[in-house]
Amino acid sequence: MSIRLHNIGKHFGSGRQRTQALEPVNLDIHDGELVGLLGPSGSGKTTLLRIIAGLEHADPDGGARILFGERDVTNVHVRDRRIGFVFQHYALFRHMTVFDNVAFGLTVMPRRNRPTSGEIRARVHRLLEMVQLEQLAHRYPAQLSGGQQQRVSLARALALRPDVLLLDEPFGALDAKVRQDLRRWLRHLHDELGFTSLFVTHDQEEALELSDRVAVMSNGRIEQIDTPDAVYRSPANRFVFEFLGDVNHLEGEVRDGTLTCGEARLSVELPDGSEELLLRPHELRLASAPTPEAHLPVTVTATSPVGAEVRVELAADWLGEPWLATVRHADYERLGLTRGQRLFAIPRRWHRFPDASPAPALSPLARAA
């Protein structure tokens, strides 16, 4: 079932206390899509999710409308919206067993629609089988691990066969390993059952890995909505670029095609004036000599050879904040990187987002030798 949002805005307080939690937003989510709402805290992503669920009300002015398929649910109470909602802290009913938690939605249906108790039992067992928790049906939530509780919470949300599944930071309270597993498992479940899902997260990796499309939010606005690949490779603006990964800044004056910043120089095809360039850590190469295009002398201040790549922290007099570069282990060994070593950074690529123009990103390639 598709979800269409039209002019959904939200403010809290009034007068001087008024804060705009959500600028009026338009958003179309296709049937069967898995969309991630990504943003820092306070960006309005949870508010938007809760408005779709019916847990908050959008500001009525401006003709706010929420459509599930052809059904207008703008004024439909949360209990009649037929959504499944998964809470960050699971919100399991502590006094009920796992079985009773999952069965809850079915047992509170009006008597005329309610399945027989045999049907309920069968359905709950199927759901528990699906989330691989059959053995724990008669445990209480307090006796489960965080990951298990979140699976119960998901099974409970799916018991009513909702049209739409909404997840609020579903993995936020779990540790890294469990989070990985659950993510994969949710993706699998989504593809198998084909419901439409929307989830909120502040974790870029999670959003990019899990979603069909990502909506990046900040300050109550959707900054960009696109596939993970497109969002990462061609960010709509500086915020999106900075939020999706580590960023190195290079500020300086451009004259005759050369950007200068202290003793640092970089050839750029830009008009004269002051410029700020942004570089991703993996877009930096480290070398023992400068190239004709790039003369960026730096000193290694720290290295951390953990994971697939080595993270190298770089400092220089001309840098306000230290840079971060990620290099392959092979290069790390070849260069024999040690703390205090003086090297040259050579950008493979850089980005710039002129402040004045809200136009889409300029992402030119600067070929470096």
Next chain:
Amino acid sequence: MQRIGDAPGVRRTLILAAVALAALFLLLPLVAIFAQAFAQGMGVFWSNVSDRYTVAAIGLTLFITVLTIPVCLVFGVALAWLVTRFAFPGRRLLQTLIDIPFAVSPVVAGLVYLLLYGRNGWLGGWLDGHDIQLMFAWPGILLVTIFVTCPFVARELIPLMQAQGSREEEAAVTLGAPGWTIFRRVTLPNIRWALLYGVILTNARAVGEFGAVSVVSGAIRGQTNTLPLHLEQLYQDYNTVGAFASASLLALIALLTLAAKATLEWRAARQEAHP
């Protein structure tokens, strides 16, 4: 935000029911006390309050209260310090024991003291031999008052000191502060409002205790009559207005207690918001 029971109709009905019941059940008696006390005008009220026996009862009540508070304060602080700052066998038992006065009927409390210190009691007999009479005299009233009020200070302090933990005191120890200085400069500022509220509760209960005191006092007018006992006698003598004049004084203390509590809670909430 959607919460259960937020529908305007439900909400209005429940608030109305709660307010109406509270007004009828709690506020009306409070109003009635003062209405009765002043039923025959200010003059009668004043002559009732300044009556010789009333003044004597007020005096005795204050005397007992002034003696009770320091005892309860020392015990409460010592016990709270002990059970929240040290681990030792029997700690839980000790915490349970101090709840006894809350569970015991005041009449039973008075009785056990009477049995011990009365002329027939094993300790009382010995005291009697030395011409010391505790029961049916002010020392007896003091003893039972201490019994019924002793948990209040400790009960206010223990949860607070437990929540605060002993990090700050440990830091003070590492900085070389001696014991009393630690208590005075580190602990006391953190617990002063709870301590004050404990004292206020102790005061309210000490002033108003009836059941236990009536067993051990003998209720001799002008001598061993506390204010609650005095108002009982007036009431039994069909001097309703006189009884309520005394009652209004006690009700005033109760109101001050409630106001103090509200103020302290408000202050605590504000401190939490703007530390």
Next chain:
Amino acid sequence: MSTRALPFAIGRTPKRVLPGFGLSLGISLTFVSLVLLLPMTGLFGQLAGLSLAEYWAIISDGRVVASYTVTIGAAAVAALVNAAFGLLLAWVLVRYEFPGKRLLDALMDLPFALPTAVAGITLATLYASNGWMGRLLEPLGLEVAYTWVGIALAMAFTSIPFVVRTVQPVLEDLPAEVDEAALTLGASDATAFRRVILPHLWPALVTGTGLAFVRSLGEFGAIIFIAGNMPYETEITALMIFVRLQEYDYAGASAIASVVLFVSLALLLAINVWQGRFIKRLHGGRG
């Protein structure tokens, strides 16, 4: 294996970091022994002088048994009324904002702050047949003063804060997500309250009601004025003890007091144990 202790286990346990252990232990133990425990010996000393048959005769005397019935019956009614009334008040104070809320909140502690004798004469005056309430209720055929209804009323008055003040913090700590989870699953307000909220409040509600009941069993000052104190009809057990004392029947008073004491302490213990088990289930531990 030699029997020598490991080096770090030699000597006494490490000295306590914070000062004042000896002093606070000394004060606490002295106080608890002298004020709380020593007086209890008087009671047991007195009881030791009674044979079992004499003891049984005293506590099973018709008038005394009638007083148990009156006390327990009225306390049970008062506790049940308070369970409902206290739940309503706690709910309203936690869930809604309205003018006068802080005043209502402060008023909840009145029964604790008001001396019981004051409450007693006030309720007796209000509900007497010529009192403000009595005048309204009597024509309706509801006599409160000098009946067991009055006893229950006085008990309810003095013990209402127990329910409100135990339920209130639990309700405050109930996360909004619990409400929301129930609503997203389609539950109506009434169903959600009954199946989700109430079970969360249940331990606190039972504890509060239990404490109110225990308090009512022992209450004296607030009741004797409104009770009428008719033997076999409106005489409470605490008053029976008092009456025996005035007759200088110390043994009788002690025997009845021991029953009251035993029941109160047993109930208190039962409440604690029950609460502990309930909390264990909600907060972990295998079950």
